[in-house]
Amino acid sequence: MAGEIPPAQPPPGPPPRPVLWRWRRNPLRRRTDRLQTWIGLGVLIAVLAAAPVAAVLVGDAARGHYEDTARHQLQTRYETNATLTEDAPRHPEPGSDEEKQTRYPVEVRVVTREGRTRTTRAEVRPGLTADNTVRIWITADGEATERPLTSEEIRSRTMGWALLTAIGVALTGAAAHALTGLVLRRRNLAHWDTAWAETAPRWTTPT
Template sequence: MRAISGLWRWRHNALCRATDLAEAWVALAGLLLILSLAPLIGTLVGGAAQDALQRSVREQHQSRHRVTATVVRALERPPLTVDPEGASAGDLRSRVLAGWTAPDGSRHEGPLMTSVDDPDTGDRFAIWTDARGRTVARPLDSGTATTHAALAGFGAAVAAAALVETARRIVVWRMVRRRYARLEQEWDRAGPDWGRTGAGS
């Protein structure tokens, strides 16, 4: 907006220098680029991230299976590496020896962490495994993938806008330096005659 008002202000001003107009045009070009390029880049990056993440969601849901594990016995809790006062309830989980049947029918047994409070033999809880029964992380859900894609698109748009603004500032800085260099040269030429009446006449 400042660029437009700057152009309008200098339109018929006798004091307007070519550099003033050039700076205003650079500012206007930067504004238009930010308003057009940043949303476009954000949309493209967000769309690409959405496609990749949703493909990953589908692959994970096909390759990971939710099975029920049964507590064989509770295991001794490992020593705390965090302050129990500052830890959330999810951080203080129980460690148990559990057994489960894999999707391929094989039987497995091993130590697992569970959120079951005071687990007893025979308690059941859900876990995620691959087709062979190895435990894996819970698959990404579609909503979380969409949120990540939106954040990626927003981040790309902000980065594009920052890049355009940085380029604009560099161009204006160079223009101002060039103007000051010319002003210094003019002062150097006028310097010997400064303050002397009739000098050089």
């Protein structure tokens, strides 16, 4: 129909170019192009500066937490002898590497530091028979438990939290940059629609 303004069509996207092209002199360069470049540079600098600091702070807090946990564990649990009250299952592949790593939960009898006899369940090697003695960690109440955290485990967990923090900062920066890019792109398309609405009537011819 004559006089009807066709819908705006965004121009074809240019081929991928380095980010620095937005700083060159170019008649097609928009202010939003420069703004997006500066935002990207700012986000990059912020991530490079914040990631190490955040990793150190979180890692230090994690190390302190796990060291306190290890001290508490050493105060509330101890290693002692335990006597099996039943046979442990046999592994289907005797002598294999899998058998050496496998542990089965069985009932054992322990004597606490207060002299009380308790039964609890502990993980032992396959094939052990009743009345065999094993070394296990127990709580003050005589319940089987894990050994306290070692220095290597504390170090590993601390490094894990520090690494996760650095990755989190980087992902946050990438998300912020992507979001600002999306906002600027929508703004560009809105300006394109406005400019097209003003220009299109000049190209229409009454029939």
